[in-house]
Each structure stands twice: as structure tokens, then as C-alpha cells.
Amino acid sequence: MEAASIPSPASHDGDSHHGPPIANQSSRVNSEVLGILLFIISEMMLFGAFFAAYFFIRVVSADDWPPGEGLPVAVAAINAAILLSSSVTMHWTDVSAKRDNQLAMRAGIVTTFLLGSTFLFIQINEYLHLGFTPKTSASASVFYGLTGLHGAHVVIGLLLLWMSAVRIFKGRVGPKNHRGLEVPGIYWHFVDAMWIVVFTTIYVL
Amino acid sequence: MAAKIRQPGWYRALAFSILGVLVCLALSTGLRAAFAVEPVYDSTSVLQISLLMVPLFFLGGIGCFDYWLRWASGRTVVDDHADHGAKSWRDYFKVNTDHKVIGIQYICVSFVFMFIGGLMAMLVRAELAAPGRQFVDPNTFNGIFSIHATLLIFLFVIPIFAGIANYVLPLMIGAPDMAFPRLNALSFWMLPVAGVMMLLSFLAPGGSFAAGWTAYAPLSVDAPIGQAFFTIAVQFAGASSIATALNFLVTIITMRAPGMTFFRMPLLVWANFSTSLLVVIATPFIAASQFMVILDRALGFNFFNPANGGDVLMYQHVFWFYSHPAVYIMMLPGFGIISEVLATRARKPIFGYRMMAFSLLAIVLLGFTVWAHHMFVSGMSDWIRIPMMITTAIIAIPTGIKIFSWVATLWRGVLKMDTPMLWAVGFIAMFTLGGISGVMLAMVPLDIHVSDTYFIVAHIHYVLFGGSLFTIFAGIYFWFPKMTGRMFNERLGKIHFWLTFIFFNVTFAPMHLIGVQGMPRRVSDYAEQFATWNMIISIASFVVGLSSLIFLYNMIVSWRTGPEAGPNPWNSLTIEWQVSSPPPIFNFDAIPSVVGGPYEYGVPGAVHAVFADSKPEPVAVGASEAD
Numbered sequence: 001m002e003a004a005s006i007p008s009p010a011s012h013d014g015d016s017h018h019g020p021p022i023a024n025q026s027s028r029v030n031s032e033v034l035g036i037l038l039f040i041i042s043e044m045m046l047f048g049a050f051f052a053a054y055f056f057i058r059v060v061s062a063d064d065w066p067p068g069e070g071l072p073v074a075v076a077a078i079n080a081a082i083l084l085s086s087s088v089t090m091h092w093t094d095v096s097a098k099r100d101n102q103l104a105m106r107a108g109i110v111t112t113f114l115l116g117s118t119f120l121f122i123q124i125n126e127y128l129h130l131g132f133t134p135k136t137s138a139s140a141s142v143f144y145g146l147t148g149l150h151g152a153h154v155v156i157g158l159l160l161l162w163m164s165a166v167r168i169f170k171g172r173v174g175p176k177n178h179r180g181l182e183v184p185g186i187y188w189h190f191v192d193a194m195w196i197v198v199f200t201t202i203y204v205l
Numbered sequence: 206m207a208a209k210i211r212q213p214g215w216y217r218a219l220a221f222s223i224l225g226v227l228v229c230l231a232l233s234t235g236l237r238a239a240f241a242v243e244p245v246y247d248s249t250s251v252l253q254i255s256l257l258m259v260p261l262f263f264l265g266g267i268g269c270f271d272y273w274l275r276w277a278s279g280r281t282v283v284d285d286h287a288d289h290g291a292k293s294w295r296d297y298f299k300v301n302t303d304h305k306v307i308g309i310q311y312i313c314v315s316f317v318f319m320f321i322g323g324l325m326a327m328l329v330r331a332e333l334a335a336p337g338r339q340f341v342d343p344n345t346f347n348g349i350f351s352i353h354a355t356l357l358i359f360l361f362v363i364p365i366f367a368g369i370a371n372y373v374l375p376l377m378i379g380a381p382d383m384a385f386p387r388l389n390a391l392s393f394w395m396l397p398v399a400g401v402m403m404l405l406s407f408l409a410p411g412g413s414f415a416a417g418w419t420a421y422a423p424l425s426v427d428a429p430i431g432q433a434f435f436t437i438a439v440q441f442a443g444a445s446s447i448a449t450a451l452n453f454l455v456t457i458i459t460m461r462a463p464g465m466t467f468f469r470m471p472l473l474v475w476a477n478f479s480t481s482l483l484v485v486i487a488t489p490f491i492a493a494s495q496f497m498v499i500l501d502r503a504l505g506f507n508f509f510n511p512a513n514g515g516d517v518l519m520y521q522h523v524f525w526f527y528s529h530p531a532v533y534i535m536m537l538p539g540f541g542i543i544s545e546v547l548a549t550r551a552r553k554p555i556f557g558y559r560m561m562a563f564s565l566l567a568i569v570l571l572g573f574t575v576w577a578h579h580m581f582v583s584g585m586s587d588w589i590r591i592p593m594m595i596t597t598a599i600i601a602i603p604t605g606i607k608i609f610s611w612v613a614t615l616w617r618g619v620l621k622m623d624t625p626m627l628w629a630v631g632f633i634a635m636f637t638l639g640g641i642s643g644v645m646l647a648m649v650p651l652d653i654h655v656s657d658t659y660f661i662v663a664h665i666h667y668v669l670f671g672g673s674l675f676t677i678f679a680g681i682y683f684w685f686p687k688m689t690g691r692m693f694n695e696r697l698g699k700i701h702f703w704l705t706f707i708f709f710n711v712t713f714a715p716m717h718l719i720g721v722q723g724m725p726r727r728v729s730d731y732a733e734q735f736a737t738w739n740m741i742i743s744i745a746s747f748v749v750g751l752s753s754l755i756f757l758y759n760m761i762v763s764w765r766t767g768p769e770a771g772p773n774p775w776n777s778l779t780i781e782w783q784v785s786s787p788p789p790i791f792n793f794d795a796i797p798s799v800v801g802g803p804y805e806y807g808v809p810g811a812v813h814a815v816f817a818d819s820k821p822e823p824v825a826v827g828a829s830e831a832d
Contacts, residue, residue, distance in 0.1 A: 019286055020381035020791035026461035031384045034458060038451045042485050049493030049523050053508055056519035063514030134506045138514035141506040145497070163277035170279035180276075 036183045040190045043153070047194060050146050054201065057138045067140035068132035076203045079122045080195060083154075086115035087192040094185050097168075097178040105173065109165045109181075112188070116158050123151055143202060150191070150198050157191040160184035213268025213300060225262030229255040249430055252409075253503050256437040260398040268300040269391045289386075290790040300394065302386035304375050305788065307393050309688060311368025312681070314393075318360040318400050320753070325353035327750050332729055334743040336736050346729035347415035348431070352403060354418035355435060358535065359442040360400040362673045366538035367392075367449045369680050370477045372688060374453065376781035376788060377471050379462025379797050379814065384455040388448050395445035399438040406434035417727060419528070422509035422520035426501045433502060436495045443488050443495075446534075450484035453477050462780070462814065464799035469813075471779050471803040472561055476541025479565040483530045483537070483572060490527035494520055518585055525576035533572045535669060537565060539676030540607055543629050546679050547611055549777045550626040551618030554804040557610040564603035571600040581649055582656045590649050597647035601640060608637055624698030625775075628679035631706050635671025639664060642717065657727070660720025666713045678702075678756070685760070686770030690786040693763040697755055704752035711745035778813040779803050 027034075058065050093108030127144075134144040164181045167173050173181050209216045233251045237244075264270065276282045289303045290296075297310055328349050332339045341349065375383055383389045406413040411429025414420065425432050457478050461470070470478075497520070500506035507513040509520055548555045555561060574596040577589050611633055620626065642664040646652050655661065678701075685693050715738045720726075724735045731739065773782040780797055781788070797814040805811030 021793050021796050023380050023382075023460045024463050024796050025459060026463075026465065027459045029459060031455050031459045035385060035451055035455050038454055038485055039447075042447050042451070042489050045486055046489035046493050049490045049526070050497075052523055052526070053493075053497060053516075053519055056516040056522065057508070057514060060519075061511075061514055061516040134500070134504060136507075136513075138507040138510065138516070141500070141508050141515070145500065145506065145508070149496075166277065166279045172279055 030179070032179050032183050033186065036186050040187065043190065044194075047146075047149065047197070050142075050149055051201065054142045054146060057142050061138065063137060063139045065139050067137055067143050068130055071130075071143075071203050072126060073203045075122065075126055076199055079119055079126075080199050082115055082122070083119045083192050083195050086112045086119070087189050089115065090185050090188050094178070094182060097173050097181050098175050100175045102168075102171070102174075105168050105181075109161065109168050113158060113161050113165060116154060116161065116188075120151060120154050120158070123147065123154075146198050146202055150195055153191045153194065157184070157188045160187055213266070213271055215267065215298070217268070218263050218266030221262040221266030222259055225259040226255055228262075229258050232258075250503075252430060253433055253499075256402065256433060260395070260402070260441060263398060264391065264394055267394060269387075269394050272387055286791075288390075289382075300390050302382070302390050303790070304371050304383045304386065304389060305688075305792075307389050308368050308370075308372025310393050311364055311371055311396070312688075314397055314400070315361050315365035315368055316757075318356045319365075320757075321404065322353050322356035322361060323750055323753060325349050325356070327747060329353060330743040330746040333731070333739050335740065336731055336733055338730065341729070343729045344412055344415060347417075347727070348407070348413035350727060351415050351417050351420075351435070352406070352413060355403055355414075355439075356400065357669075358418055358531075359439060360396060360403070362535045362669065362677070363442070363446055363531075364396050365677055366477075366480070366535070366673075367446065367453075369542065369677075369684065370453065370473070370538060371449070373684055373781055374474055374477055375456060375460070376784065376792055377474055377779055378457060378460065378465055379780050379793070379799065380456060380460035381792050381796070383452050384460060385452050389452055392445045392448040392452070395441045395448075399441040399445070402434050402438040402441070406431040409434060419524060420495075420498070421524075422498055422501070423517055425498050426509055433499070436498050436502070439495050440492055443492050446484050447488050450481035450488075453481040454485065457481075462796050462799050464814075466799075468559065468562070469799055469802055471541075472544035472555060472558070473538070473541035475562045475565055476537045476539075476544070479569045480534050480537045482569050483534050487527045487530035487534070487573070490523050491531075494523040494527070497523075518580070518583060521580050521583055522576070522585075525579045526573070529576040529579065530569075530572040532668070533568055535673050537568065539632070539673050539680075540565065542676045542680035542683070543611060543632055545777075545779070546625045546629040546683050547614050548804040548806060549683075549775045550621045550623065550629070551615050552621075552806045553614055553618040554802070554806060554808075555610065556613035556616075557606070558802070558804065560606055561610055564606040567603040568600065571596060571603065575600060578647055578652070581652045594647050594649050598644060601644050601647075604640055608633060608640070624693070624695060624702060625679045625683040627699065627702045627706075628675050628682065631702065632672065632675035632679060635667055635675060635706075635709070639667030639672055642667060655720055657725055658720040659716040659724045659726055662726050663713050663716035663720055666716075670709060670713070678705075681760075683775070684781075685763070686774045687781060687786050687788070689764045689767070690770055691763055691767030692770040692774060693767060694759050697759040701752055701755045701759065704755070705749055708745045708748040708752065712742050712749055715742055778805060778811065780814045783814060783816065 057063050089108050089111040093105055093112060096102075096104035096108055132140045134141045161184055164173070164184045167180050210220050211217070230251050233247065233254050234245050236242075237247065237250065272282060286302075288299070288301055291301060291303070291306045297306060297313070301307060301310070328341070329346070332341055332346055332349075371383070371389065375381070403414075409429065409431035412431050414425075414428065414432040414435040416424045416428055416432060416435075420432065420435055425436070457470075457474060497506070497508040501508050501510065507515045509515045509517050511517060544555055544561060575593055577585060577593040578597045581590055581593075615630075622630075642660070646655070646661070646664060682693060682698055685691075719735050719738050722735070724731050770786050772785050774786075775782065780799075783797065784792065793816070795817045797816045799814045801811055801813050803813050805813065
């Protein structure tokens with residue numbers, strides 16, 4: 001770690017005018033990465049509360065599960081595979097950024113975005129063919145609540161990926177400037193990992 | 206005019222808000238037409254969507270998202286610090302990224318809501334001054350006490366602690382600002398949005414929300430649209446506190462000055478570290494509970510509809526899994542303030558510094574294991590009661606450690622009984638009383654007896670008024686000279702303390718008695734036998750209300766014309782007192798180095814931090830290990 005004993009007064013972007021002193025880095029963790037990790041803890045607790053609802057309605061109140069005539073597990077499994085493969089391409093994008101491979105980075109972010117959109121499209125299509133709505137029963141509400149909450153996170157993730165893509169295509173992401181890709185990437189991995197939990201509890205168990 | 210609307214600010218915020226309403230109108234009617242819902246135009250639906258979306262348009266208009274949108278569109282973003290620092294009072298009404306400006310914005314807005322929430326309390330006491338109906342009908346009464354509690358919890362106690370810490374904490378750890386200054390600004394601007402939304406519920410068709418601050422389902426699902434104002438406003442207040450907590454955690458972890466190890470941090474920093482952990486982990490639960498209520502209300506979900514398999518008790522479990530930790534969110538930062546004030550004004554090191562820090566973390570952990578003690582009479586499974594009773598009794602131990610250490614800090618200290626110290630000592634006494642009635646309430650038999658009586662009201666006000674509010678006053682008086690550069694009027698401060706202290710007790714102590722005798726809370730009428738006590742309580746509460754005007758007068762007049770305070774009027778060691786009052790725009794010319802503990806009072810020659818430019822000794826500059 002660099003010793004910031006007497007930092008010269010300079011702003012973050014290196015202008016010559018008088019700005020704030022450079023803050024001491026008291027941890028090896030980067031602040032943006034730490035920020036998104038803490039936010040993900042918060043998000044996990046949000047899902048946790050919906051899982052509490054799932055537990056109370058399925059186990060404590062013993063409402064009929066699964067809602068409707070049974071859930072399309074095979075479709076959801078294929079969809080899970082699609083979402084998980086987008087994590088692989090996301091990682092590839094991140095690695096390419098660190099190696100400054102602009103072409104791979106562009107291909108990677110576009111593939112990730114398309115895979116994520118495909119997941120969302122299939123999920124909405126599944127909703128339209130399920131044969132029950134949230135109004136049907138409490139289990140149906142839990143089903144839509146959890147998958148819908150996850151779907152909302154996919155949308156947020158896609159928005160963040162879109163921002164990264166814009167910056168990548170404007171040539172603003174590279175080995176020294178990849179925070180704007182890394183942080184949405186971490187969030188995207190969280191969205192994917194969370195789907196494994198949602199998929200397991202809703203469709204498999 | 207056109208140029209004004211393009212610039213971030215109030216004109217653009219207004220224009221965007223109007224645009225937002227139109228968008229919501231289009232969205233509502235469009236969706237209803239697409240799904241063939243009759244009628245196509247439904248004012249409730251438009252209102253509900255507007256409550257969710259118009260605040261975002263407002264925040265965009267006022268300028269919270271400008272930098273990020275520019276960044277996201279791939280344009281060059283230059284951080285020229287143009288939106289940093291305040292040159293005139295007008296700058297406090299703009300989006301600002303300076304933690305000191307945001308801190309003052311937080312504090313002032315929180316006090317505005319304290320006075321509004323306090324007025325609601327006066328209305329409650331006016332209605333309860335005598336049996337029978339005085340001024341308001343029962344439904345309005347329910348609305349008034351609901352908004353009283355909601356405003357004072359979500360828009361006063363929680364945010365004002367964030368405000369005080371916002372101002373003081375970066376200075377204390379030697380950071381030039383918070384880790385995410387723009388997120389900090391967004392966190393602040395969500396607050397007035399939430400507060401105004403709660404107040405606007407009075408104008409909603411069917412009246413304001415009236416289900417108490419707990420808003421239990423299914424009452425909150427079936428209530429008129431006013432309830433949606435609560436449900437959605439709490440989301441904004443919650444998002445604000447999560448964002449601030451995240452910001453504090455990252456700031457504390459990554460931006461401490463060289464030499465500022467965790468065990469050299471002042472206890473206020475420790476307290477906010479613990480509180481922020483609680484917020485990040487617990488607050489999503491109240492968000493989830495309110496999301497479920499919105500879904501039930503607006504889209505016909507069945508989370509809380511037993512007829513279709515829903516579970517009503519689930520609301521209470523999810524709600525209290527947040528809201529019990531929330532009482533520590535409302536108390537731990539105050540613990541930090543008290544530690545600062547006591548050590549400085551007793552001229553002694555904090556007794557058991559490490560145990561003070563560890564007991565904070567113990568409260569954080571235990572805080573998650575006690576939620577169901579709010580539900581002893583809810584009809585949940587009986588077996589949960591006993592473990593919750595035991596954990597609740599256990600949580601008194603770390604709190605007891607703190608009380609013990611504060612008293613031990615005072616022991617043989619050179620006490621300077623000025624205003625901040627009076628509030629701090631008053632806090633210790635009042636909070637201990639509130640803590641004792643808390644342990645009583647943990648006991649299942651007593652809790653069943655006094656559930657929903659004024660005993661609960663007495664307890665909550667001893668911990669939140671005698672506890673949190675006393676620490677807030679201690680902190681505001683303590684850091685007032687730092688924030689304004691001027692000294693408050695000591696005499697008025699003391700009068701404020703004694704009036705509040707005495708009449709606070711006259712107001713709330715008798716509530717224990719009438720509570721045990723069975724006077725129910727949250728009811729606008731009561732039996733004749735409680736008339737005398739209620740009259741005394743009402744009169745005393747009006748004196749408490751009036752005493753806060755002394756505070757207001759003292760703050761405003763001292764801010765304008767008070768005597769110069771100088772950089773360090775309390776002769777304190779922590780870093781924020783080593784810079785000018787108010788501090789320079791970027792806090793420091795160079796980041797100081799920390800060379801010792803924060804509370805070495807009474808140790809000859811003890812220094813907490815040294816500045817490269819003011820202390821020429823080479824030891825001070827070079828020897829600090831930048832870890």
C-alpha cells in the first residue's frame with residue numbers, strides 16, 4: 001500500500017486546482033467493490049424476507065404446493081442453464097478487460113446481455129402459460145413474488161450491463177479503467193447465483 | 206426560464222414531477238386498457254403508481270442522478286467539486302456532495318419533522334386530556350398517533366443520527382469526505398420525499414394511514430389509500446438508510462487516516478459501524494414486508510389473505526425481524542455520542558474501551574435473536590416465547606456493560622456539568638429506567654398483562670425520548686460549535702435541559718402506573734378512573750413541547766449571533782476538533798496521522814492525531830504505518 005504521509009493537495013482527476021487531499025487507503029479492498037458487496041448482502045436479506053414468506057405459507061400455513069397444475073421444471077432448468085452461462089461470458093468479459101482485448105470484451109458484454117434478455121423473455125413467457133395468477137392462492141403469490149423479485153433484479157442487472165456496454169463501445173473500459181465493468185459484473189454474478197437458490201426452492205423442492 | 210429548467214434544481218424538479226404524474230397517468234390507463242380492466246381510468250391506481258414513481262422524477266429533477274447518467278452514457282465526467290461546500294444558505298437547498306453540508310441538511314430536515322411529529326403528540330395529549338371526545342374523532346386520532354410515531358422514528362431519530370455522523374464521522378477518521386459523496390446526497394434527498402409523502406396522506410381520500418407505525422396486515426391491506434402513503438414512504442426512508450449505512454461502512458473500512466486502527470477509532474465511529482451493519486442486514490426486511498403489502502393491496506396477491514392460504518402472522522415476523530434491530534439502529538449511534546461527550550467532559554479515558562466496542566457488536570448479533578418478544582400475545586407458537594424471553598434478557602448484558610462503563614468513566618472524573626454533559630448524564634439515568642422496564646417486558650407473564658397498555662408507551666418513550674432524544678440533544682449541543690463556529694447560550698441550554706428532564710418524567714413516569722392498571726394505548730378514550738393522571742400527563746407534555754421552543758430559539762439565535770467558539774472549545778482530542786470551526790471545505794490540507802488512542806484525557810502530553818503542516822516533528826510524519 002502506498003504510504004500517504006504527506007499527500008500533495010490535488011483533486012482526484014489530477015487537476016491543478018485545490019481539491020480535497022487524497023484519502024488514505026486503509027484497506028486493500030477497493031471501495032466500489034466493497035460497496036457492491038455490502039449492497040448484495042442487503043439484497044440477499046431482501047430475498048431472505050421473501051423466503052420467510054415462502055416458508056410461512058408453504059410450511060407453517062401448509063398451503064397447497066406447487067400452485068396450479070405443477071410447474072414447468074424442464075423449462076425453468078433450461079432457463080437456469082442460460083442464466084448461468086451468462087455468468088461465464090460475464091467473467092470472460094471481465095478477464096478480457098483486464099487483458100485489454102477490446103474485441104473479446106465487446107463480444108462478451110453483448111453475449112451476456114443477450115443471454116440475460118433471453119432468460120427474462122422465457123420467464124415472462126412462462127408466466128403467460130402457467131394457468132394461474134397471483135390472485136389464485138397464497139402459494140401462487142409466493143411463486144410470483146419470488147420469481148418476480150428475481151426478475152426485477154435481472155432487469156436491474158441488465159440496466160447495469162447496458163451502461164457497461166455503452167462505456168465499452170465508447171472505448172472507455174480497459175485494464176486500468178474496468179471498475180465500471182467489474183462492479184456490474186459482481187452484481188450480475190449475484191443475480192445468477194440467486195436464481196440457483198430460487199430455482200431450487202421453487203421448482204425442485 | 207428554459208435554461209432554468211435544464212439546470213438541476215427546484216424548477217427542473219417541479220417540471221419533472223409534473224411530467225412524472227403524466228407518465229404515471231399514461232402508464233396506468235395504458236396498462237388497464239391493454240389488460241382490458243374496467244374502468245380504464247382509475248384515480249386510485251394512478252395515485253398508487255405516482256407515489257412510487259413521481260419521487261424518482263423529483264430526485265432526477267433536483268439533480269441526484271445527473272453525474273451517474275452522464276457516466277452511464279459514456280461521456281466524460283469531470284469531478285471538479287463544483288457541487289461541494291456551501292457558500293450561502295441557498296446552497297443548502299441544492300444537491301450537494303459535501304458531507305458537512307449534507308450533515309446539516311439531514312439535521313435541519315430531521316428537526317423540522319421532529320417539530321411536526323411533536324405537534325402530533327401535542328394533539329394526542331390534547332385529545333387524551335379528559336375522558337370522552339375532545340377535538341378529533343377516533344379515526345383521525347388513529348391517524349395522528351400513527352403519523353407521530355412514523356415521523357419521529359423514520360424521519361427524526363434514524364436520519365438525525367445519520368446526519369450527525371455524516372458531519373462528524375469523516376472528520377473523526379481523517380477522511381476528506383464520505384466514500385460515495387453522490388450516493389450520500391441521494392440518501393439525503395430521499396428523506397424529505399418520504400416525510401412529505403407521509404404528511405400528504407392526511408389529504409388522501411379516506412384519511413391518513415391509521416394502522417400505527419407497525420401497520421400490521423391485514424389491517425394495512427384493507428385500509429383506504431392513505432395507507433399506501435405509509436407503505437411507499439417507508440420504502441424511500443429505508444432505501445435512504447441502507448444507502449447511508451453502506452456509505453458509512455465503506456468509509457470506515459477504506460478511508461481511515463494512517464495509524465487509525467480499529468481500536469484507535471473513537472466510539473462514535475464504532476457505534477456507527479455497528480449501526481450500519483444492522484441497517485444493511487435488517488432494513489431489507491421492512492422493505493420486503495411493505496412490498497408484500499403493496500402487492501396485496503394493488504395487485505391482489507394473497508400473502509396476508511388467510512382465505513386463500515396466506516399467513517397474517519408472517520407480516521409480524523418479517524416486520525419485527527427488522528423493527529427490533531431498528532430500536533438498536535435508533536440507539537447505538539446515541540451510545541457513541543454519549544461516549545464522546547462523557548470522556549471529554551469528565552476529562553477521563555473511557556472505562557473499558559474495548560468492551561464498549563465489543564458490547565456494540567454483541568448488541569448487533571443479539572439484536573437479531575429477539576424479534577418475537579413483540580409477538581407474545583399474537584397467537585404464534587407458544588414454544589417460541591421462552592427462547593425469545595431468554596435472549597431478550599441476555600441482550601441487557603452488553604447494554605449493562607455500557608452503562609457500567611459510562612458510570613465508571615464518570616467515577617472520580619473532573620466533571621464539567623455544562624449542557625452536553627447534563628444531557629449525557631440525564632440520558633444514563635433515563636435510559637437505565639427504560640432498560641429496566643424493557644427487561645420487565647421481556648418476562649412473558651408481565652408482558653401478557655401489560656400488552657397494548659400505557660406501560661408499553663411509557664417504556665418506548667423512556668428509551669426513545671429519555672434515551673435517543675437525550676443523546677441527540679447532547680450531540681447537537683456538543684458539535685454545535687464545530688458545525689457553526691459559534692457557541693450556543695449555555696444558560697438557555699440548561700433551562701432547556703431541566704424543563705425537558707423534569708416534565709419528561711412527569712409525562713411518562715405515571716404511564717407505567719396507569720398502564721399496569723390497564724389503560725389501553727392507541728384508543729382515543731378511556732375510563733374515568735384514569736382522568737386525573739391523564740390531565741397531569743397532558744399538562745406536563747405541553748411543557749415538554751414548549752421547552753423545545755427554547756432549544757429552537759437558542760439554536761437559531763446562537764447560529765446567527767453567538768460568540769466565536771474557536772476550533773476546540775471542549776478541549777477534545779479527537780480529530781474533528783483539531784481543525785477550524787466550521788472545518789475547511791475539504792476538511793484537511795493533508796490527511797493527519799493518528800498516533801494514539803482517542804480518549805487519553807489526563808495523560809500528560811497525550812496526542813491522538815498529528816498534522817503534517819502544524820507539527821514539524823519528523824516522528825509524527827514518517828513513523829505512521831500506512832496499513
